[in-house]
Amino acid sequence: MEQKRSLELFRLRSSGAAIADGYRLYVSNFRNIFRATWLVAVVYAVVLTITAWYASTHVMPVWLTNTFTNGTASLSTPVTIGWCSLLVLSAAAIATLAAQGFATLKEHSETGTIARAPRWFGRFHLPMTARMLMLTVWLLLITALCCLAGYLVKRGLAMLTPSIHTGSTTDLYIFWAVMLVVAFLMGLLLLPISYTMYRHLFAQKFSARPPLKGYQEGLCHLGRLFVVALVVAIVTLLLSLIIQLPQIILVMANVKAMMGEAYGDAVVLPQSISWVSLAVFAVGCFLQAWLHLSTLFPFYYVYGSIETERKESQSIKFKH
DSSP states (O other), X not given: OHHHHHTOSSSOOOXXXXXXXXXXXXXXXXHHHHHHHHHHHHHHHHHHHHHHXXXXXXXXXXXXXXXXXXXXXXXXXXXXXXXXXXXXXXXXXXXXHHHHHHHHHHHXXXXXXXXXXXXXXXXXXXXXXXXXXXXXXXXXXXXXXXHHHHHHHHHHHHHXXXXXXXXXXXXXXXXXXXXXXXXXXXXXXXXXHHHHHHHHHHOSSOOOSOSOTTHHHHHHTHHHHHHHHHHHHHXXXXXXXXXXXXXXXXXXXXXXXXXXXXXXXXXXXOTTHHHHHHHHHHHHHHHHHHHHHHTHHHHHHHHHHHHHHHHHHHHHHHHO
């Protein structure tokens, strides 16, 4: 009873408590989460495996060949169309998997528990999936606008410092340092959306508008969101490196072989390397699905803490 009360959503929590409670909720209910979402995770793994396999067998060879032979890092039209199509499918697969996680968290926010799926093939939350796909479109548009702003800043800096094109090392370092600062600031401006998206998805009535309602409240708690995002990113990155180590080794071997082939050397990798890579990518992407799902849980408690603080503040204002 004490554990159930300590993991309730609407409580004031520090950043550390939100991270600890989020991972504790995920680990303590992992069996039920796995049973409910394993089939979606398989689809997610298949789509991302095909994308990674296509990138390593079609995109990278063409890109490296053009780079070393023609001096231009360009792709042919069929390869570009196939690559873009797979990226869109991957975004849809990631959104679908995230939707099952958000539906699980919404159930916990309403009932205080994560129930076991009644059937062996799990559950598929169609309404939450539709919401998440619409939200993904808005997030991609917002990210594209930020990238466009960054590109314009880059062009402006290149015009102000033309010496970067003549090989001035100092100006080149200054240029990329400024670009990193700009990218960091844009990332901070996007960070409050990690709070507003929970409000957007958990709302009783869904809105097709951009997920910016409550952005000001999220901006007021930017420090808390940044700490949670930093810790979650470090944990996820370290675990991802462990899970993806075989994939990284295979990719590096493929790149080395492709570079050698571009220079006229004999190919040293066996013909079956593509199928081995496919199997390794499949296992790695399936494991990555559960790691990616876990990132939703710490931000879930940050959302609950901010909402609690907001409601208490409104209650005090109403009394006065």
